[in-house]
Structure formats: C-alpha cells, structure tokens
Amino acid sequence: MKKIINRPDTVVVDSLRGLAAAHADLLRVIADPAQVLRADAPVRGKVALVSGGGSGHEPLHGGFVGPGMLDAACPGAVFTSPTPDQVHAAVTAVHGGAGVLLLVKNYTGDVLNFETAAELAAADGIDVRTVVIDDDVAVRDSTFTAGRRGVGGTVLLEKIVGAAAESGADLDTCERVARAVVAEVRSMGMALTAPTVPHVGSPSVELGADEMEVGIGIHGEPGRARTPLVGAEGIVTGLLDPILEDLPFAEGDDVLLFTNSMGGTPLLELYLAHGIAEDLLAARGIEVRRRLVGPYITSLEMQGVSLTLLRMTDELLEYWDAPVRTAALRWGC
Incomplete structure (x- = not known):
C-alpha cells in the first residue's frame, strides 16, 4: 500500500486538520466528536442542513460546507458511518431556530445513526426532518445497504437544497425540494480498479487487467456484473442506458448531467x-x-466513473444556479 499518510488510525483526523487550515474562512472543524461546521454557524432564522458519512469520498461531505450548501458535515472513519453523537452535536451546533434537515445517503449505518441523532435532537425541542437519497440504479441491495445506495445524486441534492435554505425557504419547503430531487435523480458507476482502505492495506476487490466492475458502489462493493474491459463508448452506454430506463427519462426532458471521477x-x-x-x-x-464534471464524490483512489442525471424543473434550475461558496464547489459569489 502506497499512500500519503502518517498512520492509518489518524488519517481522518490529520486530513480534517488540513481542511481546517486550508479553508478557515469557510468552515471550522471540531475534533471530538468530529464535525465540519460552517464558519458563521449557527445562522439565525435559516434552516440548517446537516449531512455526513464515512470519510474517503472527499470532497463529500466536508468540502460542501459553506454558504449555499451544508451547514455541517459529520465525517466518520473511512467508509464507516458517523456516530449518533457526532450528528447530534452537529445539529445542536448549527440549529439557528428554523429547524434542521438531515440529508442521508441510503446506507444502513447512516440511516440508523442519523435516525437516532434526530430522536435526540427532537428530545431537545429541535424540529428535525430527514430525507434519504437512494439514486443508484445498479443494484437493489448491496453490502452496506438495504435498498438502493445513495451515490452521486447526493452532491446535487446538497447544492439544490442548500440554495433553497440560503434563500430563506422554510423547513417544509426545503424538505419538499429535497424530496423532489430524490424523485428525479438517478446514477450508476463503474470501476477499473478498487480502492484500498488505509487500515485494511489491500484493495477491496481484485480486478484483472482486462476486467471492469459495472455498477460498483462508492465503497468498492460489487455491482451488477464483472465484465471484460470495453472502450469508453461501451462504458458510457452501459451506464447511461440503465439510468435512462429507470425513471424513465424521455425525449424532451431537460436534465443536469454530472460526470464524476x-x-x-x-x-x-x-x-x-x-x-x-x-x-x-x-x-x-x-x-x-x-x-458538472469532476471528482466530487469519490472512493479513495478508485479508477472509474459515474454518471448522474437529474430531471430539471425551473425551480431546480434556479436553485442550482444560485451562488455557492464551499471548499469544493463555488460560483456566483
């Protein structure tokens, strides 16, 4: 294993320290329990957005904390869900009096731990809502989840709902917009190589030089099939066709296309x-x-690509175009 780290057991803490140093104008990092918070949080009268998940998918989620996106992100250990106390602490830290919306990728640990945190926050008198995203069309059930996985659509969800919250929309509106995105977004990915989790020290799966995994998850979990390697045209067609068929998308639709490394x-x-x-x-x-093109939801050093399509409405277009200023995504500021 070759990685630019000190020790596998401190890689997340060390990375968060660097994130805080690089973007002190946008965010602040709490070490215990680990949280990445918007620098000016809590913003009074604004719906607060909280998300999170295992580390190793950077810039998701900490790179999307800031004006126009998240108020807080909860980073777990690599490929491991954040704990309920992390999420509860983040909710408490960013609650500005207008309620909190939790945006959760559909992985069993994430769903359970965010649910527990929501119950704790509700006991504190905070109005907390939860929206779960499950945009992966590749498989119904997988290693980490019951039902479809939450993948690339998470980035689009956080941007669009973040804009709604920044505009002053109330909690009901933010929840409605989030559910509209979840209903209209679909994704699928593939890989040529597998990721190596630092504390494991070896690739999660073994792929031959002439093989690819189609429908792989963002933790390196298996997809639909392991097939012989084909050219780019075949790869893109093999990802796009299942996405288009699933919603389904149709002639005349307006979409956002997200091509992700x-x-x-x-x-x-x-x-x-x-x-x-x-x-x-x-x-x-x-x-x-x-x-949107770039490495926005990754799986450590996995070589592969995912495609995400979101069917757009005028409202979603307006929120997508709204200003955003985070470490990893910014325009209009």
Whole structure:
C-alpha cells in the first residue's frame, strides 16, 4: 500500500486538520466528536442542513460546507458511518431556530445513526426532518445497504437544497425540494480498479487487467456484473442506458448531467466520457441544461466513473444556479 499518510488510525483526523487550515474562512472543524461546521454557524432564522458519512469520498461531505450548501458535515472513519453523537452535536451546533434537515445517503449505518441523532435532537425541542437519497440504479441491495445506495445524486441534492435554505425557504419547503430531487435523480458507476482502505492495506476487490466492475458502489462493493474491459463508448452506454430506463427519462426532458471521477480517473478521460454522454443524450432528444464534471464524490483512489442525471424543473434550475461558496464547489459569489 502506497499512500500519503502518517498512520492509518489518524488519517481522518490529520486530513480534517488540513481542511481546517486550508479553508478557515469557510468552515471550522471540531475534533471530538468530529464535525465540519460552517464558519458563521449557527445562522439565525435559516434552516440548517446537516449531512455526513464515512470519510474517503472527499470532497463529500466536508468540502460542501459553506454558504449555499451544508451547514455541517459529520465525517466518520473511512467508509464507516458517523456516530449518533457526532450528528447530534452537529445539529445542536448549527440549529439557528428554523429547524434542521438531515440529508442521508441510503446506507444502513447512516440511516440508523442519523435516525437516532434526530430522536435526540427532537428530545431537545429541535424540529428535525430527514430525507434519504437512494439514486443508484445498479443494484437493489448491496453490502452496506438495504435498498438502493445513495451515490452521486447526493452532491446535487446538497447544492439544490442548500440554495433553497440560503434563500430563506422554510423547513417544509426545503424538505419538499429535497424530496423532489430524490424523485428525479438517478446514477450508476463503474470501476477499473478498487480502492484500498488505509487500515485494511489491500484493495477491496481484485480486478484483472482486462476486467471492469459495472455498477460498483462508492465503497468498492460489487455491482451488477464483472465484465471484460470495453472502450469508453461501451462504458458510457452501459451506464447511461440503465439510468435512462429507470425513471424513465424521455425525449424532451431537460436534465443536469454530472460526470464524476471515482478518485483516480484523470480529467482527460473524464471529459472524454462526458462528451460521449452528451452525444448519446442529444440523440435521444434529451437536453442537457446544466453540467458538472469532476471528482466530487469519490472512493479513495478508485479508477472509474459515474454518471448522474437529474430531471430539471425551473425551480431546480434556479436553485442550482444560485451562488455557492464551499471548499469544493463555488460560483456566483
């Protein structure tokens, strides 16, 4: 295992220390229990957004804390859910009097621990709502979850609902917008290599030089099938077709296309894949109104790509275009 770390058992703490140093104008980090908080939190009268999950998916979630997105992120150990006390502490820290919305990826540990934290916060008199995202079309059940996994759509969810909250929308509105995104977003990914968790020291799965895993999860868990490696056109088609069929998307739809690196894929290949996806969508009469390309929800150093499609409405477009200022995503500021 070759990694730029000191010790596997301190990798998350050490990384959070660097995040805090690099972006002190945007966020502050609490060490115990680990939380990444918006620098000006709590913002009085604003709905607070809290998310989180296992580390190793950076910039998700800590990189999306700041004006126009999250008020707090709870980083667990690598590929491990944050604990209820982390989430409860974050909710308490950022609650500004207008309620708190928890945005949770559909993994069993995340769902259970955020649910427990919500109950603790409710006992404190805080109005807490929870929205679970399950946008992965690859598999119904997997290693970490019952039901579909929450993957790339999480980034779009946090941006859009973050804009709604920043605009002054109340908790009911923020919850409605979040559920609208969940209903209209679908994703699927693939991998050429597997991630290596620092405290494990070896890849999560073994892929041959001429193999790829189609439908892989963001923790390196298995997908739909392990198949012979094909060219970029075949890879993109193999990801896009199941996404389009699932909702289904149709001619005349307006969409946001998010082409994501799983951590080890260079932009040269990522833009190549994105261009193919744009052409395939245009051939079906689906208009790409907005785009996002880059490593925004990763799986350590996994080499692979995921595609996410969100069917857009005028309201969602407005919130997507709204200003955002975080460590990893910013425009309009």
